[in-house]
Structures are given as C-alpha cells and as structure tokens.
Amino acid sequence: MFLQATLINLGLLAGLIILGLVVGIPIALLQVYGVRPLRWLASAWEGFFRGVPALVLLFLFFFGPAQFGVQLSAFTAAILALGFRSSGYQSQIFRGAIQSIPRGQMLAARSMGMSRLQAIRYVVLPQALRLAIPAWSNEFSSVIKDTTLAYAIGVNEVLRQVRYIADRYYELAMPAYLTVALIFLVLTYGGNWLLGRLERRWALPGFPMRGAEERIERGREIAAEAAR
C-alpha cells in the first residue's frame, strides 16, 4: 500500500522536476540574454513562483481552472503547481551558472561566427549545466519532499495514506510516520547518489564542479550588480 503511494510521489517528482527543468532553463536564458520586456517577464515568472507559498499554488492550480470550466485532476494540478514553482528555483540556479561562465567564452564563440543561439548551445550551456549539478541536487532533495504537499488537494500520495492509518489506528501512528520518514530518506539519498555519479561522469579536467556553488554565488552577485 505504501509502495503504491510512494510510486505516486515518484510520479509527481518526475513530472515536476522535468517541468521545472524545461521551463527553468529557458527562463534563465531569457533573464540573461533576453531583450528587456522578455527579461522582465522571466523575472516576474521567477518572482511569482518563488514568492507564493506552495500550498497556495496547489489550491490555485486545482481550483482555479475549474472556474473556467477546466477540471484538472489533482495529480495534474500538483505537477503544474509544484513544477512551475520549481522552475522559479531552477531558473535561479541556471542563471547563476550561466553568469559564472567567463565572458570570453561567448566572445570567442561569436568571434568565430557562431550565432548567439549556437554559442549558448555549444559553448555556454554545456559548461553551465555541469556547474549547476550540485545546486540542482539541493533543489532535487527539496522538491522530493514537497511532493507530500499534494496531499492537501487530495492526491493519494504516501503521506495521505499514512494519515489514513494514523487516524484510524492510533498505536500505529508513530511507526507509520517513521516509515514515511525512512522512505524519504532513502529516496533523497538514492537520488543524490545518482546525481553524484552523473556529476563525476560529466567531470572534466580543470573544470571545478566542486566549488561550483561558489562560482554560481559569484554569478548571482554579478547579476545583482547588473540589475542595479
């Protein structure tokens, strides 16, 4: 029973993290390279989804569309709400990573006749994505736990199942909650282990992914400076 419910959490996780990725990267690119109105839109998107509490987003996406006659399933609404939220956080990670790539890389790419898109695709992103892995692992650990929030709009995920047991059989409450805790520990550690492997696999000589967070932090400072 827990197993099946856990699969729902994993489904939510997969959906939201991929949605967050495919939306987050373009948002980051628009913030760095976009023309002004697009840059503003991207920043507004990021600000909104990072600023509004996750539960509020869940309710907005679950009840909101119904007002316009579109009834989303709780599962879909949860993926959209949490995925867009994650896109806000992921865009921040990727933006920092992109800005920490030295300007000379873009300059060299353009100087040989690459278009801006080519330079982004073949030069900037392959480096930035590598740098982003450690920070992205944090985001991963964080959203995996957020999947339990979907319980608030009635998704049959693992926390809801446990509540069901705990409410009925008081003496089982503690063991049940401990089981959930254990499940998430295993998932988080397993996920981070996989990401650590990916990081090592993508590692390149002289490309310090250790310490990448500092570089990303520097990228953020540059961004803050530029915004002023």
Place this chain on the structure above:
Amino acid sequence: MERERDTDTSRRGPDEVVLRVEDLHKRYGREEVLKGVSFEVRRGETKVIVGPSGTGKSTLLRCITRLTEPDRGRIWLGDVEVTGRGVDLNRVRASVGFVFQDFNLFTHLTALDNVRIGLLKVKKLPKDEATEIARKQLEHVGLAHKADAYPAELSGGQQQRVAIARALAMEPKLILFDEPTSALDPELTGEVLDVMVALAKEGMTMVVVSHEIGFARAAADELIFMEGGVIVEQGPPDQLFRQPKYPRTAEFLRKITALYGETG
C-alpha cells in the same frame, strides 16, 4: 625585409586590400575611446599595433568584425563592407580569426574539439573532413600529440597555440591578435611568437597588438603607434625606431624596448 609568399598571389595580386578601416569612432559613455582611426592592411601583410594601456587597441580590434559596435566610420573586408546594411556578420566573422590575450579556449572541449567546433557548427563541414583539418592545424602549431588534452591540461603557451590553430582551421583571410603573449610567463612567450613569425612568413595577413619588439622587428611590415584613440604614427619598424617623426613615438618605443627587450 623579404618574405616568401606561398599563396596564389598571381590571381588576386599581392596589393589586394584585405582590410580597410576608415575614420572609426567609438565612445563608452562620456569617454571617446576611438577618435577617428584609419588604416589599411594588404594581403600577406603583418601590422603590429603598439600603444599605452587604455588607448583603445582592444576596442579597435573588436570593432573590426563588430564584436563591439563602432559608433561611426566604415570598415571593409575585401569588397564586403562590414559596416554596411544587411551584412551577414557571422559569415564575416567566420573569415576573420581572433586570438585573445587569455586564450579563451572552450573549457569543456579537448584541443581537437576546440579546433574542430567552428568547422562543424559554423562551416558545417562533415565530421571526418573537419577532423582532418583540425589535426593538420594542431600539427601546424606543433601540438598534434595534445589533441585529446583539455585546456586545463595544457600550459599557457600550448593553450595559445591551440587557439591559433582554432583560428587557422577556419582558413581566415585575416587574423587579429590581441596581446597574444602578455598573459604568458616569459619562458612561454617564445613558442607562441615562433608560431606567429612562421605564419607571417607563410603569407598570412595579420594585425597584432603586441609590445614584443622582437616580434615586430622580425615580422612586422608596419608598426602602428596608437595613443589616446588615434594613430599617432605608422611606418616600417626600422624607420619608427630610427627616425620617428614625433617625440611621443620615440619616447614610447624607448620605454617598451627597455621593458620587453630587443629579443622575445
């Protein structure tokens, strides 16, 4: 100084103007960095630009292919007006090599891939053809054995030679060098300058910002002295060293000769 030209000068003529810059202006904010710069480079020529820091030498080089947008003035590469309307800038840039002070090799690519990427993505050559050209150019700069090394695994001098190979692979009409040896330890400048002198002798057209007097004497057809956003004086290096027209030129050349020495 005599020089051999191995290219088909008969067809296009040795006097063909490869680059013409006319009255170039550029300002950053209130500061006018280029105040009307004009010069010409003919096929096979090497021009060396010297001048104090902040004089606009780097800005000038970047303006030539509009990596930095000039405010005023005109630029021709052959018979293409770079500053003209509707010019395909990526195509222009593909035909002009650029070698940077801090190399700017692509960190995530091996030496071979660094040299090959422009051929694959810009010139859209098939992979085996691109690989063959890239290997040949690495060999040209004496680094065939480092094809699989990443930039971080190469010395500064080796990185700069890969960067030169990367420029050469595109078969440029002209290569621009912006202080190619000033980020290098003194014992590594020689290997880069040797490659550049050889290129000049092979008939490559080059514009080189550099204070390496030894290189200028060995390879430059003309020395250009820039200061305060204008060209103060230009002419054959010997002439500028022996009988400069302006005292400022003499003073500056004396200074860099003291700093960089006669060899290099």
